[in-house]
């Protein structure tokens with residue numbers, strides 16, 4: 001998943017603010033990181049973000065989860081393609 005600095009940069013490009021408090025809340029605590037990415041918590045955490053930091057922060061929180069999902073699946077796709085290529089190559093299939 002993208003490092004925090006990538007999220008800060010993306011928020012800055014989108015809104016003119018880096019929303020560091022949002023991205024650090026999601027990513028910085030290793031013990032809570034997985035829970036804070038849970039899709040089923042979006043309503044609860046999104047509401048909290050909006051109350052704490054405003055509507056744009058809520059949008060940046062959702063965008064953070066979106067960008068992480070996209071990056072993760074791009075990585076998985078790359079791994080699958082490599083596994084398929086390696087397996088075909090192992091059997092001499094071109």
Ligand SMILES: [Zn+2]
Nearest residue numbers: 001026027068
């Ligand atoms: Zn994240």
